[in-house]
Amino acid sequence: MLEAFNFRVILEYMPLYLQCFLATLWLSALSLLGALVVGTIACAMRLSASRVVSSIAGVYIESIRSTPLLAQLYFFYFGLPSLGIMVPEWVTGVFALTLNSGAYYAEIVRSGIQAIPNGQIEAGIASGLNYFQRMRYIILPQALGMTIRPMLGQAIVLVKDSSLLSLISIAELTRAGQLLTSDRFMPAEGFLTTAAFYLIIYYMLKGFSSWSEKRLIFREAH
Amino acid sequence: MWSFYFNELIRSLPFFIKGLWMTVAVSGLSLIVGTIIGFIWGIIRASRNKILRSLIGAWVDLIRGTPFLVQVFIVFFILPGIGIELEAFPAAVISLTNLAACFICEIVAGGILAVSSGQREAATASGLSAYQQLRYIILPQAMRTILPPLVGQYVLLVKDSSVVSAIGVVDVTRVGWLTVQRIPEGIMVFGLVGILYFVVCYPLINLSNILERRMTVVATRL
Numbered sequence: 001m002l003e004a005f006n007f008r009v010i011l012e013y014m015p016l017y018l019q020c021f022l023a024t025l026w027l028s029a030l031s032l033l034g035a036l037v038v039g040t041i042a043c044a045m046r047l048s049a050s051r052v053v054s055s056i057a058g059v060y061i062e063s064i065r066s067t068p069l070l071a072q073l074y075f076f077y078f079g080l081p082s083l084g085i086m087v088p089e090w091v092t093g094v095f096a097l098t099l100n101s102g103a104y105y106a107e108i109v110r111s112g113i114q115a116i117p118n119g120q121i122e123a124g125i126a127s128g129l130n131y132f133q134r135m136r137y138i139i140l141p142q143a144l145g146m147t148i149r150p151m152l153g154q155a156i157v158l159v160k161d162s163s164l165l166s167l168i169s170i171a172e173l174t175r176a177g178q179l180l181t182s183d184r185f186m187p188a189e190g191f192l193t194t195a196a197f198y199l200i201i202y203y204m205l206k207g208f209s210s211w212s213e214k215r216l217i218f219r220e221a222h
Numbered sequence: 223m224w225s226f227y228f229n230e231l232i233r234s235l236p237f238f239i240k241g242l243w244m245t246v247a248v249s250g251l252s253l254i255v256g257t258i259i260g261f262i263w264g265i266i267r268a269s270r271n272k273i274l275r276s277l278i279g280a281w282v283d284l285i286r287g288t289p290f291l292v293q294v295f296i297v298f299f300i301l302p303g304i305g306i307e308l309e310a311f312p313a314a315v316i317s318l319t320n321l322a323a324c325f326i327c328e329i330v331a332g333g334i335l336a337v338s339s340g341q342r343e344a345a346t347a348s349g350l351s352a353y354q355q356l357r358y359i360i361l362p363q364a365m366r367t368i369l370p371p372l373v374g375q376y377v378l379l380v381k382d383s384s385v386v387s388a389i390g391v392v393d394v395t396r397v398g399w400l401t402v403q404r405i406p407e408g409i410m411v412f413g414l415v416g417i418l419y420f421v422v423c424y425p426l427i428n429l430s431n432i433l434e435r436r437m438t439v440v441a442t443r444l
Contacts, residue, residue, distance in 0.1 A: 160289040
């Protein structure tokens with residue numbers, strides 16, 4: 001198989017791949033930022049004392065978590081125009097990815113916050129810290145340390161999920177593979193190159209994940 | 223117009239049920255075979271055989287580092303190039319089974335390694351064979367750690383099965399995609415698709431949560 005593998009075609013398509021690699025990176029980065037914001041808000045709502053606010057967030061989180069991203073993507077892709085909202089494909093894509101990952105981030109942040117013993121929060125109240133001071137100095141620093149690994153794990157999932165955007169014809173890595181396949185009938189060259197680019201992102205994020213874990217343990221030990 | 227489309231959608235409900243059946247068939251088949259393979263790989267991965275252990279580890283990393291969509295394309299488009307001609311359905315089952323096996327392997331290996339080494343030593347001292355140790359000492363205790371994330375993983379895999387619609391397997395997502403060409407109400411059509419996935423996934427999510435609570439209680443009572 002390898003002797004038939006055409007590296008020249010890959011080189012020829014390299015500019016396209018690099019362009020699409022960058023597209024995957026920034027589409028993921030944008031969605032990641034959005035998801036962190038949405039997730040934090042959804043989590044704060046979920047933990048709210050008000051029943052109504054809490055259950056709105058609950059419905060959002062549960063309905064996202066029990067349906068596939070592809071169905072959500074098509075929901076917005078075909079649904080927004082039928083509501084008369086016309087936006088470019090990439091906006092729909094980033095929107096769907098943001099809402100999808102936001103629900104998972106909400107759960108990650110929640111598990112981090114709830115892992116902090118109640119006594120600490122009570123001690124904070126007793127010391128006269130207000131809500132934001134408690135969040136800023138007691139809860140968030142600890143919750144962040146505990147959730148950094150699942151957060152990076154979700155970031156890896158998000159990058160991989162962004163491949164689905166190719167199905168609504170956004171030019172990103174998987175789309176590049178499809179283009180090479182359909183132009184030249186070379187699926188091996190097309191999709192294995194795509195896979196290699198994804199692996200670069202994966203190993204970078206994975207390396208960062210274990211590095212940050214070591215750092216956090218190091219800090220705790222001192 | 224809206225009620226016309228709604229009636230039209232109700233009329234094509236049997237088509238959706240057929241799609242749901244396909245989703246259940248693809249994911250059910252892959253989950254059963256994937257669980258068996260995943261347990262075997264996981265036991266090997268937690269064993270002392272260095273070569274096999276790192277071989278499986280490298281494979282799992284490759285699969286976890288690339289999007290499922292790319293894996294499906296590789297199985298569907300590239301395997302025919304080396305003489306393995308596959309229909310869409312077997313290609314979908316093969317790629318989803320492999321994905322399931324890789325994720326379950328990590329869960330199983332983690333569960334086995336979480337059993338304290340004293341247990342294994344005591345079993346060895348009592349003269350149990352390697353198989354007996356695994357069967358009567360290690361696995362029953364490891365199951366407590368394995369079961370909740372395993373069911374959680376099943377939910378993820380049912381959702382991932384939507385991706386195989388990209389190679390033309392007529393599952394619920396594909397049915398939605400075909401229907402939306404005829405009934406241009408994306409919100410309605412993919413709302414229905416979402417509900418059908420919800421029906422399958424939500425009980426599983428709850429089961430996973432219940433297991434998590436039950437297993438933790440048992441563990442602390444000991």
